[in-house]
Amino acid sequence: MQVHSFLHSDTETYTHVLADIQQNVCAVIDPVLDFDAKSGRTGTTGIDEVIDFVQSQDWQLVYIIETHAHADHLSGAIHLKETLGGQLVMGRYITDVQKIFKQIYNLDTRFRTDASQFDILTDAGDTLALGDITITAMHVPGHTPADMAYVATDDEKTVVFVGDTIFAPDVGTARCDFPGGDAKTLYQSIKKLLALADDTVMYLCHDYPSKGRRHCPTTTVAAQKQNNIHVKDGINEAEFVQMRERRDATLAMPRLIIPSVQVNIDAGHLPEPETNGTRYLKVPINVFGQ
Incomplete structure (x- = not known):
């Protein structure tokens, strides 16, 4: 097993390539599409770096895995799939998120809330084979x-791709104030992750390093239990929920939440062009934030 991580610097997002190098197959986790909010322009510079790497290794892309419908970057899954192939994987509870945001964006009947935009839907305990x-x-x-973590195991080691559920120990944990979020539920989910073996390497979806520390794509279960500022050993559920809810009340909305969620609940597809050939994103007024 090999994992190679690529930092998308504009959104501080990590895209990971998981590979069985003996069988020349790989999966890409959480690909990013460049998006300039000021101009409304998309780009593929970041995801093309990942594509070039996979092609240079002569690996077959089997899966494109989204840990959830991200609110801070647009998914690069469609460009990746059109270039390298692969099946698009999402947790089955994306249907709940689709239904919530279909109402928020007032999407028309063409938008499907059955998750049929994705190729494979996973539930807890489901497995995918990637070589060995x-x-x-x-x-x-x-x-x-809809958040899913993905635990990858072979004869040598176990790693886990945690999405936005937990960050580096000095950063803490994900916010819970988006529609459908819940701090108590997040605490219980993190405890599942921290029940993995202490030496399990956690691959992060984002890193927002404190001053003086460089971006890093990984941590370990042991490091989280010892040092995570929000959920280290000794912090109980009630303490966590109180902290998380107070903190969330002070946070601004992510810079790209309005375009990101709109695109990502549709598996990374941009809206269909209108009669003039231009694609448009909707902006709900006075819905997000305070």
């Missing part, structure tokens, strides 16, 4: 209802 690597889905709601 077994990828097991772990349902970790709280940030959103």
Whole structure:
């Protein structure tokens, strides 16, 4: 098993490539599409770096895995799939998120809320075979209802791709104030992750390093239990919920939440062009934030 991580610097998002190098197969977790909010322009510079790497290794892309419908970047899954193939994987509870945001964006009847935009839907305990690597889905709601972590195991080691559920120890944990989020549920989900073996490497979806520390894509279960500022050993559920809810009340909305969620609940597809050939995103007024 090999994992290679690519930092998308504009959104501080990590895209990971998980590979069985003996069988020349791989999966890409949480790909990012460049998006400039000021101009409304998309780009593929970031995801093309991942594509070039996979092609240079002569690996077959089997899965494109989204840990959840991200609110801070647009998914690069469609460009990745059109270029390299692969099946698009999402947790089955994305249907809950689709129904919530279909109402918020007032999407018309063409928008499907049955998750049929995705190729594979996973539930807790479902497995995917990637060569000799077994990828097991772990349902970790709280940030959103649909969040999934993915535990990858082979004969040598176990790693876990945690999405937005938990961050580096000095950063803490995901916010829970988006529609469908819940701090108590997040605490219970994190406890599932921290029940993995102490030496399990956690691959993070984001890193927002404190001053003086460089971005890093990984941590360990042991490091989280010892040092995570929000959920280290000794912090109980009530303390966590109180902290999380107070903190969330002070946070601004993510810079790209309005375009990101709109695109990502549709598996990364941009809206269909209108009669003039231009695609448009909707902006709900006075809905998000305070």
